[in-house]
Amino acid sequence: MSSTMDPPIYYSRSEYIETDTGNKVSRRATIAGPQNIVLGGKTIISSGAIIRGDLRRTGPGHTVVIQLGRYCLIGEGCIMRPPYKTFRGAFNYYPMKIGDHVHIGAGSVIEAATIGNHVEIGKNCIIGKFTIIKDCAKIADNTVIPPNTVIPTFSRFAGSPGHFIEDLPESTQEMVEAQTKQYYTRFQPLDRQ
Amino acid sequence: MGPSVQYHCPCLSTSPVPPPPHLPSSLHHFHPLHNLFFCEECDAVRCNRCVAVEVSTYYCPNCLFEVPSASVRAEKNRCARNCFSCPNCRNTLSVVSSDPPETGDGRSTAPLNSSGEPPFFLYCNHCRWDSAEIGITFEKPTGLAAQLQKYEDSAPDSLEFDRLKDHFEPFLRASSLSSSMAVHAALPGSAAHSHHLHSTSITAAASAALARDIPGVAKYNPLSRSASGRAHRDRTANKDEMPEYKGRVEIASVGLLGGGGGDVEVDFMRRLRDVQSVASVEQRWGNSWAGTLQVKDLKPLRIPLHSKRSKRCPACTHILIKPEQKAQSVRYKIKLVAANYLPAITVALPHLQKPIATSDAAKRTLMKISPQSIDDGTTPPGLIAGKTYPFHLALTNPLYDPIQVRLSVQRVHVTAATPGVGEKARRPPFAISLPTSPFPIAAFAEAWEYEDDEDMMVDDDDFGAGGVKGRDKDGRGKAKTVGVLERRANVTLIGGEVIIGKEARGNVKFNMLVTYTYRSDDSTPSEGDGDVPKSSKPPEVKSFAFYTVVDLGPIIPREEPRMETDA
Ligand SMILES: [Zn+2]
Ligand SMILES: [Zn+2]
Ligand SMILES: [Zn+2]
Ligand SMILES: [Zn+2]
Numbered sequence: 001m002s003s004t005m006d007p008p009i010y011y012s013r014s015e016y017i018e019t020d021t022g023n024k025v026s027r028r029a030t031i032a033g034p035q036n037i038v039l040g041g042k043t044i045i046s047s048g049a050i051i052r053g054d055l056r057r058t059g060p061g062h063t064v065v066i067q068l069g070r071y072c073l074i075g076e077g078c079i080m081r082p083p084y085k086t087f088r089g090a091f092n093y094y095p096m097k098i099g100d101h102v103h104i105g106a107g108s109v110i111e112a113a114t115i116g117n118h119v120e121i122g123k124n125c126i127i128g129k130f131t132i133i134k135d136c137a138k139i140a141d142n143t144v145i146p147p148n149t150v151i152p153t154f155s156r157f158a159g160s161p162g163h164f165i166e167d168l169p170e171s172t173q174e175m176v177e178a179q180t181k182q183y184y185t186r187f188q189p190l191d192r193q
Numbered sequence: 194m195g196p197s198v199q200y201h202c203p204c205l206s207t208s209p210v211p212p213p214p215h216l217p218s219s220l221h222h223f224h225p226l227h228n229l230f231f232c233e234e235c236d237a238v239r240c241n242r243c244v245a246v247e248v249s250t251y252y253c254p255n256c257l258f259e260v261p262s263a264s265v266r267a268e269k270n271r272c273a274r275n276c277f278s279c280p281n282c283r284n285t286l287s288v289v290s291s292d293p294p295e296t297g298d299g300r301s302t303a304p305l306n307s308s309g310e311p312p313f314f315l316y317c318n319h320c321r322w323d324s325a326e327i328g329i330t331f332e333k334p335t336g337l338a339a340q341l342q343k344y345e346d347s348a349p350d351s352l353e354f355d356r357l358k359d360h361f362e363p364f365l366r367a368s369s370l371s372s373s374m375a376v377h378a379a380l381p382g383s384a385a386h387s388h389h390l391h392s393t394s395i396t397a398a399a400s401a402a403l404a405r406d407i408p409g410v411a412k413y414n415p416l417s418r419s420a421s422g423r424a425h426r427d428r429t430a431n432k433d434e435m436p437e438y439k440g441r442v443e444i445a446s447v448g449l450l451g452g453g454g455g456d457v458e459v460d461f462m463r464r465l466r467d468v469q470s471v472a473s474v475e476q477r478w479g480n481s482w483a484g485t486l487q488v489k490d491l492k493p494l495r496i497p498l499h500s501k502r503s504k505r506c507p508a509c510t511h512i513l514i515k516p517e518q519k520a521q522s523v524r525y526k527i528k529l530v531a532a533n534y535l536p537a538i539t540v541a542l543p544h545l546q547k548p549i550a551t552s553d554a555a556k557r558t559l560m561k562i563s564p565q566s567i568d569d570g571t572t573p574p575g576l577i578a579g580k581t582y583p584f585h586l587a588l589t590n591p592l593y594d595p596i597q598v599r600l601s602v603q604r605v606h607v608t609a610a611t612p613g614v615g616e617k618a619r620r621p622p623f624a625i626s627l628p629t630s631p632f633p634i635a636a637f638a639e640a641w642e643y644e645d646d647e648d649m650m651v652d653d654d655d656f657g658a659g660g661v662k663g664r665d666k667d668g669r670g671k672a673k674t675v676g677v678l679e680r681r682a683n684v685t686l687i688g689g690e691v692i693i694g695k696e697a698r699g700n701v702k703f704n705m706l707v708t709y710t711y712r713s714d715d716s717t718p719s720e721g722d723g724d725v726p727k728s729s730k731p732p733e734v735k736s737f738a739f740y741t742v743v744d745l746g747p748i749i750p751r752e753e754p755r756m757e758t759d760a
Contacts, residue, residue: 005541005587005686012554047552076551118523128318134257135523146284146319152254152499153523161284161319164254164499170514171227171530173523190550190558 006186013189015047024187029074036065040100042184043068048077055082055093065093069100069117071180076106083111083129083147094130101180105141116153118176136172140165196540196584199223200531201704201740204243204507210603211740214702223742226538229531230513232506238531238739239513244504252520254499255285259520269351271495273338279317280476280491286315286324288334315493324493338495350480353441360438458486536598536634536709537589540743544582545574578751579695583674586627586687586743590634596711599631600687603704603740622697622748626690627705628676634685693748701745708738 016024021041029045031037033053045051051074053065065082074080082093098115105123112131115121119133122141127133129147137151140158151157154168169175201211201222211222230239251260253272260268277286290309312330315337316323324330331340345351465471472488479494504514515527550556576582590596602625679686691701712734 005539005546005585007546007548009549009551010555010559011551012558015552015554134521144319146317148287148318149285150255150257152252152257153521155254155499161282163283169225169228170516170525170528171532174532175227190555190562 008188009186010188010190013191036063038064038067040068040070042070043072044187045074046076049074051080057092065095067097069098071101071184073103075104078104079109081111083113101177103180118173120176136168138168196542196745198538198540199742200226200229202238202240204240211704214704214742226532231529231531231534232511232513234509234511235506239506243507244513245507247503248500249503249516250501250518250520251498253496255496257520260498270498275337276496277315277493278496279322280493281322282320284317284319286317286493288313289316356441364435461486533591535739538741539587541585543585575747575749576693576701577749578693578697581690581692584689584691584745586689588634588685590637590683592711593636594711595636596634596709597631598634598709600627601706602627623691623693623701625703626675628687632677632685635683637683697748700747703743705741705743706738707741710734710736
C-alpha cells in the first residue's frame with residue numbers, strides 16, 4: 001500500500017535525461033529505434049532497460065512500435081520487445097501499446113500486444129507474445145504468462161504458467177493511480193555529482 | 194511487510210469494540226481500508242464478508258464474451274465457445290491447424306488461429322500438450338465446445354448430475370415456496386427482509402467454505418442470493434419427504450467403465466515406470482467425477498466463467514457497488530467505498546525509513562549529504578525490547594470539508610503475555626503515547642492531487658523536507674516526538690511513541706479508536722471541537738468513529754546478538 005511517508009528514491013542527475021513532458025530516461029538504458037517509441041509523459045525508464053523500438057513492421061513509412069502512457073515505470077533491466085508472428089507466410093513484428101499508470105518490476109521481459117491502464121507487473125515476470133492485459137490487473141513477481149493469454153480486468157495472476165488467483169478490490173484504479181503518481185514524486189535527482 | 198494499519202468492520206460480533214489485537218480472532222475483524230465499503234444510509238462500514246452479493250454480468254475470462262444469465266446454467270457456468278484449459282498445466286489452449294511446421298526464424302511456434310489445414314487440435318503453448326495425443330481433433334477451428342458437446346453430455350459425471358437434478362428439482366421447488374412464506378409470517382415488514390438477507394449472506398459464506406472441499410463445486414458456483422438461499426433452506430426443510438436417490442451406476446462397477454477404481458488403479462500402479470504419468474491432485478481438482486489417475490486420460494475443460502458483482506448493504510439493502518454492465522469496463526455506476534469517507538491512515542517507523550538510491554553514484558552523493566540516512570546494515574530491522582521508538586501516523590482527509598480527529602489507544606491487555614512466563618510478564622509488554630487532544634486535517638481539494646497538467650511543476654524542496662532534512666531534526670534536534678508534526682495539504686502527520694518492556698515478545702500491535710467530526714457548512718473549525726458533547730452542537734456537525742489496528746512490527750528480544758548495538 002502506498003504511503004504519504006514513503007522515503008524518496010534518489011538518482012544521480014547526470015544519469016537521467018528529463019524530457020519536456022517529464023519523462024525520465026536513464027542513460028544506461030538501451031533505447032533502440034527511438035523514433036518509433038512514444039512516451040506519454042512522467043514515465044521513467046530505469047537503468048539497464050532495453051526497449052526495442054527498432055523491431056518494426058516491414059514496409060515504408062513511419063510507425064509507432066512501442067507506445068507507453070503517462071506515469072509508467074519500466075524497471076531496471078526490463079526488456080520490452082514487440083511481439084512477432086508469421087501470418088500467411090510473412091514474418092512480422094506487431095506494435096505494443098501500454099496505457100497510463102503501468103509499473104513493470106525489475107528484470108521482467110514483456111512481449112505483450114496491449115497492456116491497459118492501472119496495471120502492475122511484478123519483478124522477474126515473463127509476459128508472452130500477444131498477451132492482452134486489461135485495465136486494473138496485477139501480475140505477481142516471478143509470473144510466467146504464456147503467449148496469447150488474456151488477462152481480464154481486476155484480476156490478479158501468479159504462477160508458471162500464470163493463473164487467475166483472485167479479484168482485486170473495486171478501488172484498484174484509485175490505489176494504483178495514487179501509487180504511480182507518488183512514485184514519480186519520490187523519484188528525485190540528487191545533485192553534487 | 195512493514196508496519197500496517199487495518200480498519201474494523203463490526204459485522205462478525207455483537208459488540209462494536211473489536212477483540213484485543215493479540216487474539217487470533219482479531220485478524221478476521223480488520224481489513225485494508227481499500228477493501229471496505231460505506232453505507233450512507235446506515236452510516237456504517239461494510240466489508241466483503243457482510244455485504245450481500247448479486248451477479249450482474251457473466252463473462253468468459255479468455256474470450257471476454259458476455260454470457261446472458263439465461264444460458265449460464267445450460268452451459269454449466271463455462272465458456273461455450275472456443276476456450277479450454279490445458280488438462281496438464283491449466284494454461285489456456287490455442288487452436289492450431291495441421292499445417293506443415295514453420296521454417297521462418299527457426300523457432301517452433303505453432304501457428305495460431307490459422308485458417309490452415311484440418312484437422313484442427315488444441316495445443317498448449319506452455320507445456321506443449323496437444324489434444325491429438327488423446328484423440329480429440331476438430332473439422333473446423335470454430336465452435337469447438339459445440340463439437341465436443343456429445344462427449345461431454347455422455348460423460349458419466351454429467352449423466353449423474355442430470356439425474357441428481359431431476360431428483361431434487363420437485364423437492365427444492367416445494368420447499369423454497371414454503372420457507373419463504375414462513376419467514377414472512379414470522380417477521381413482518383422490513384425486519385424480516387433484513388434478517389433474511391443477513392442470514393443468507395452468512396450461510397452463503399459458510400456453504401462456500403464447505404463447498405471448497407468438493408472438487409468442481411466451490412469455484413464455479415457464483416454466490417448468488419438465490420443459490421445461497423436454497424442452501425439455507427435445505428437445512429431447515431424436512432428431509433424425510435425425499436425419496437431415496439439411486440445412483441445411475443453401481444459403485445462396484447465403476448472401475449469396469451474406465452472411471453477408475455481399485456483393481457484398475459492397482460494394475461496401473463504396478464506397471465508404473467514414470468511418476469509423471471500419474472495425474473496430480475492439482476490436475477484432477479477441477480473434475481467433478483472421481484476419474485482416472487492417469488495423465489493420458491485427462492480431458493481439456495471448458496474455461497469457467499467469471500462474474501461482475503453488485504454489492505448491497507446487509508442491513509438496509511442499499512446498493513454499495515454496482516458495476517457497469519460491459520464486462521471489461523472498469524467503471525461503476527455506484528461505488529460507495531470507505532476510502533471516500535474515512536481518513537486514510539498510514540504508519541511508519543522513522544528509524545527504519547531510509548531513502549533509496551538507484552545507483553552507486555547516487556548512494557555516494559547521499560552519503561556525503563547525510564551520512565546517517567544511509568542504511569549501513571547496523572540498524573536492526575525491527576523494534577528491540579527495552580527501547581523507546583518514535584512512530585509516525587499520516588492521516589489523509591478524503592472529504593471536501595475539514596475534519597477534527599481524535600485518536601485513542603485501546604488499553605493494552607496484560608494477558609497478551611506469552612504463556613508460561615513469570616511475574617515480570619504481568620506488566621503490559623509495551624506502552625503507546627499519542628496526542629490526546631483533537632487535531633485538524635484540511636479539506637481535500639483537487640489541486641492537492643498534483644494533477645496531470647504539465648504546468649503543475651513539482652517543487653523538489655517541498656518533498657525533500659519529508660526526507661533527508663526531516664530526519665536530521667529527529668536525530669539531534671530533539672524535536673517534539675508526540676503531537677502534530679506537520680500539516681501539508683489534506684495530510685496531517687502525527688508523532689507517537691512506543692516504550693517497549695524489557696521482557697516483551699510478539700508484535701507491537703494495538704487497537705486505536707479514531708473519532709472525527711466535520712461540519713458541512715462552516716469551513717473554519719475551531720479548537721476543541723471534539724471536546725464538546727454532541728447534543729449541544731448545531732445539527733450540521735457530524736461525528737463518526739471507527740476502530741483500527743496498528744501493527745508496528747515484531748519485537749526483537751534482548752538476548753539476541755544484535756543487541757550489542759544497544760548503548
Ligand atoms: Zn463486515
Ligand atoms: Zn471463452
Ligand atoms: Zn499445458
Ligand atoms: Zn445500510
